Amino acid sequence: MHRVLVFAGMGLSLLASDGCSGGPSLPLAIAAARNAADTVRTLLFDHHDPDQRDAGGVTPLMWAARYGAVDAMRALLDAGADPAARDLRNGWTSLLHAVHTRQLAAVQLLLERGADVNQRAAQTTPLIMAAADPDPAILELLLTHGADPHQRGAGGSTALAVAVSGGALSDLDRPLFGGCHPATVKALLTRHPTLTLPDTIATREALWWARFHGCAEVLSLVGETSARRS
Numbered sequence: 001m002h003r004v005l006v007f008a009g010m011g012l013s014l015l016a017s018d019g020c021s022g023g024p025s026l027p028l029a030i031a032a033a034r035n036a037a038d039t040v041r042t043l044l045f046d047h048h049d050p051d052q053r054d055a056g057g058v059t060p061l062m063w064a065a066r067y068g069a070v071d072a073m074r075a076l077l078d079a080g081a082d083p084a085a086r087d088l089r090n091g092w093t094s095l096l097h098a099v100h101t102r103q104l105a106a107v108q109l110l111l112e113r114g115a116d117v118n119q120r121a122a123q124t125t126p127l128i129m130a131a132a133d134p135d136p137a138i139l140e141l142l143l144t145h146g147a148d149p150h151q152r153g154a155g156g157s158t159a160l161a162v163a164v165s166g167g168a169l170s171d172l173d174r175p176l177f178g179g180c181h182p183a184t185v186k187a188l189l190t191r192h193p194t195l196t197l198p199d200t201i202a203t204r205e206a207l208w209w210a211r212f213h214g215c216a217e218v219l220s221l222v223g224e225t226s227a228r229r230s
Helices: 002-016 027-033 037-045 060-067 070-078 094-100 104-112 126-130 137-144 159-165 182-191 201-212 216-226
Strands: none
Touching: 027 037, 027 060, 027 070, 037 070, 060 070, 060 094, 060 104, 070 104, 094 104, 094 126, 104 137, 126 137, 126 159, 137 182, 159 182, 159 201, 159 216, 182 216, 201 216
């Protein structure tokens, strides 16, 4: 019964906070999402605000990041667009938008231009979000730039717990029931060999999902870690 209530609560939370509904509506944001860098520069020259927000509080840089429109992102950043700005719905930065849609080149550009790798929204961090991905490329890039694997999200979740769960119940835009992500777990433990799973609801749920999917390799990888839970 407890697990049913937990799943129901998490489901309601997900329904309330999917990444970004609809699409861009303002001229600069539309051009940015399409990676029309010349049009972006023209609009900026015509005094369009690089940090202009649409009804959801999403900036052109956020839209470009979501679509991996790196040429447009460069034009916006050169014009002073703020990578630390947050949308009004979830409090996500452009970096979180890029991680959410798995745009590796956009993530790299934002980090090169000074985006804070540990700037968090209320319930997540860039690294925790990236840990739901079976491909660890973005997670490894974030770690290289100093992402803190000890930060916690909803329910005491950590990047390692999310990786162990295979991203279960982490995002409506991705499979809700997780899977086996040994490469992501390995990437975290390779960079931080002493990383531990905290004794939280999120950790217990993550281990349940790993057992549910029969993720023997994942469970073996965290076996030493789980014996030393902090």
